Amino acid sequence: MNIKQIIIFLIFTTSLVSEDQFNTRFNYFGNLSASKLSSSGFYLNNYSHDSVSSDLSLTPYSKAGAQISINNNNFTFTAQGLIRKENDNYKVELTWLNLKYDIDDNFAIRGGRIQTKMLLHSESLDIDYLQLWAKPPVEVYNLMPIRTYDGIELIYDKTFNDYTLSISAVGLASFSDNINGSIEEVVIDVDDSHSFALELSSDMFKYKASYTKSKVNIEDDATTKTIVNGLSAYGNDMDRFTYENRTISVYSLGFQFRNNDFTLDSEIAYSQTNSLLASSIGAYMMVGYKINDFTPYIMYAENQNDKSHYDTSSIKTSDATSKALKRKLDDLLYLGNFSQSTASLGVRYDIKIGMALKMQIDRMSSTNYGSISSSTVQSVGYEKFGVISRESGTEDKDIYAFNVSFCFAY
Numbered sequence: 001m002n003i004k005q006i007i008i009f010l011i012f013t014t015s016l017v018s019e020d021q022f023n024t025r026f027n028y029f030g031n032l033s034a035s036k037l038s039s040s041g042f043y044l045n046n047y048s049h050d051s052v053s054s055d056l057s058l059t060p061y062s063k064a065g066a067q068i069s070i071n072n073n074n075f076t077f078t079a080q081g082l083i084r085k086e087n088d089n090y091k092v093e094l095t096w097l098n099l100k101y102d103i104d105d106n107f108a109i110r111g112g113r114i115q116t117k118m119l120l121h122s123e124s125l126d127i128d129y130l131q132l133w134a135k136p137p138v139e140v141y142n143l144m145p146i147r148t149y150d151g152i153e154l155i156y157d158k159t160f161n162d163y164t165l166s167i168s169a170v171g172l173a174s175f176s177d178n179i180n181g182s183i184e185e186v187v188i189d190v191d192d193s194h195s196f197a198l199e200l201s202s203d204m205f206k207y208k209a210s211y212t213k214s215k216v217n218i219e220d221d222a223t224t225k226t227i228v229n230g231l232s233a234y235g236n237d238m239d240r241f242t243y244e245n246r247t248i249s250v251y252s253l254g255f256q257f258r259n260n261d262f263t264l265d266s267e268i269a270y271s272q273t274n275s276l277l278a279s280s281i282g283a284y285m286m287v288g289y290k291i292n293d294f295t296p297y298i299m300y301a302e303n304q305n306d307k308s309h310y311d312t313s314s315i316k317t318s319d320a321t322s323k324a325l326k327r328k329l330d331d332l333l334y335l336g337n338f339s340q341s342t343a344s345l346g347v348r349y350d351i352k353i354g355m356a357l358k359m360q361i362d363r364m365s366s367t368n369y370g371s372i373s374s375s376t377v378q379s380v381g382y383e384k385f386g387v388i389s390r391e392s393g394t395e396d397k398d399i400y401a402f403n404v405s406f407c408f409a410y
Contacts, residue, residue, distance in 0.1 A: 037052055061128075065080060067081075109152065114151065134405050137342060164199075172192060208253070214247070269281070279309065296345075346359060346361065
C-alpha cells in the first residue's frame with residue numbers, strides 16, 4: 001500500500017470517527033522479544049523478519065501494532081497495522097483493512113485486506129499475548145503461502161445449543177510482498193487464491209479444517225534458470241524445478257481443547273506443490289497447565305518434505321555439461337530442504353490482564369536428503385538453507401534457540 005492510499009485511508013477513518021452514530025473501538029498490542037541460538041554458524045529464518053543467530057537480538061520477533069474498528073448498524077470497518085525492524089530498517093505492514101457487511105444474523109460478506117483463516121491461530125498470530133507459546137511452530141505455520149490477502153470473503157455463523165459453526169469461503173484473492181530469500185530479498189506474487197475454512201467450537205473445544213489453493217510466482221534466479229534451461233535442452237522435463245507460476249494447495253486440520261487450567265493444541269497441515277519447493281507435511285502438539293499465574297507447556301513439532309522430490313535419477317545426462325548441471329540441481333534441492341523437528345519447553349507468566357512474560361527453549365534438528373558438492377558450498381558460503389541455515393564449515397548438529405518476551409494487548 002502506497003503513501004497516497006494510506007492518506008486516503010486516514011482521512012476516511014477520521015471522518016468516520018467524528019460521526020456520533022459510529023461506535024469506535026481502538027486496541028493496541030506489542031511484543032518485546034530477545035532471542036538467540038546456542039551455536040554460531042547457524043541462522044533461524046522466518047523470511048518475513050530478521051533471522052535469529054548466536055548473537056542476542058531484539059529484532060526478529062519484536063513488534064508493535066494497533067487496530068481500529070468502526071461499527072454502524074450492519075457495517076464494520078477494521079484496520080490493523082504492524083511495525084517491526086527488519087535489516088536495520090523499520091517495516092510497516094497493514095494486516096487488516098476491510099469492510100464487513102452483516103447480511104442477516106448468519107451471513108456476512110467482507111472485502112479488502114484480510115488475514116487468512118487457514119490455521120487455528122492464523123487470524124491472531126501477530127497478537128502474541130493471545131498465544132500461549134513464545135513463538136509459533138514454523139514446521140506448520142511456515143506452510144502458509146500467504147498470511148494476508150486482498151479479496152472477498154463470504155462468512156456463515158450459526159449457533160446451536162452450546163456450539164458455534166463458522167464457515168468461510170474466499171475466491172480470487174491476491175497478495176504481493178517482499179520476503180527475505182536465502183541470499184537476497186525476493187518478490188512473491190499470489191493470485192487467484194481460493195480457500196474454504198470450517199470451524200466448530202464450544203467453550204472447551206474447537207475443531208478446524210481448511211483448504212487453500214493459490215497460484216504463486218517467485219522469479220527464478222539466474223542459477224536456477226541456467227540449470228532448468230540447460231537440462232531441458234537435453235530432452236528432460238524440468239517443469240517442476242521452478243518457482244515461477246506454480247500452484248500450491250494447503251490442507252489443514254486443527255484441534256483445540258481448553259478445560260479450566262488445561263490446554264491442548266494440535267494441528268496438521270499438508271502443502272502440495274509442483275515447484276522446486278517440495279511438497280511437505282507438518283504437525284505439532286502443545287500441552288500446557290496453568291498453576292496460579294504460571295502456565296508451563298511443552299510442544300513438539302515436525303515437518304517432512306516429500307523425499308521423492310529429491311530423486312533426480314530420471315534426468316538424462318549424456319555428457320560432462322549435463323552431468324554438471326544435474327549436480328547443481330541436486331545441490332539446489334539439498335540446500336532448500338527444510339525438513340526438521342523441534343522440541344520446545346516454555347512457561348508463560350500472566351502479570352495481569354493484558355500483560356504477560358514468556359520464555360521458550362527449542363531444540364531443533366534438521367533432516368538432510370542427498371548431498372552437496374564442495375564447489376557449491378564454496379560459492380554460496382552455506383551448506384544448508386531452509387528454516388535452519390548452516391554456514392560452510394559448521395558442524396551439522398542439533399541446536400538450541402532461546403526466547404524471552406514481554407507481550408501486551410489492550
